[in-house]
Amino acid sequence: MLDKKEIQERVESSFKPYDCRVEFLPTYATYWEELGIRLSDEDNKLRPFENGATRKAVEHDIDELIEMWREEATAMGYRLDPP
Numbered sequence: 751m752l753d754k755k756e757i758q759e760r761v762e763s764s765f766k767p768y769d770c771r772v773e774f775l776p777t778y779a780t781y782w783e784e785l786g787i788r789l790s791d792e793d794n795k796l797r798p799f800e801n802g803a804t805r806k807a808v809e810h811d812i813d814e815l816i817e818m819w820r821e822e823a824t825a826m827g828y829r830l831d832p833p
Contacts, residue, residue: 751809752812754774754782757772757785757808757812758772760812760816761785761787761812761816764816764819764820764830764833765787765789765819765820765823765828765830766830766831767830767831768789768790768791768792768828768830769789769790769791769792770787770788770789771787771788771789772785772786772787773785773786773787773788774786775802782805783804783805784802784803784804784805785802785803785804785805785808786800786801786802787799787800787801787802787819788800789823789828791828796826796827796828797826799819799822799823799826799828801819801822803815817833820833
């Protein structure tokens with residue numbers, strides 16, 4: 751099982767060259783039940799992409815989630831670097 755830092759690094763690095771923020775929910779708790787992501791471009795020309803998943807889904811297959819989020823972000827106009 752990946753720890754929070756590893757999950758954050760894996761998700762954020764998957765959305766280059768854009769700014770991707772990862773948040774573990776509930777915020778400020780020692781545990782987390784959900785993961786939220788927000789992707790935005792530097793010029794704010796694209797609508798921010800927001801999505802998330804339960805802890806169970808992240809633990810089951812984070813790579814599948816990242817691929818799904820990348821496809822959705824690409825459909826919104828984000829031009830992501832190759833994985």
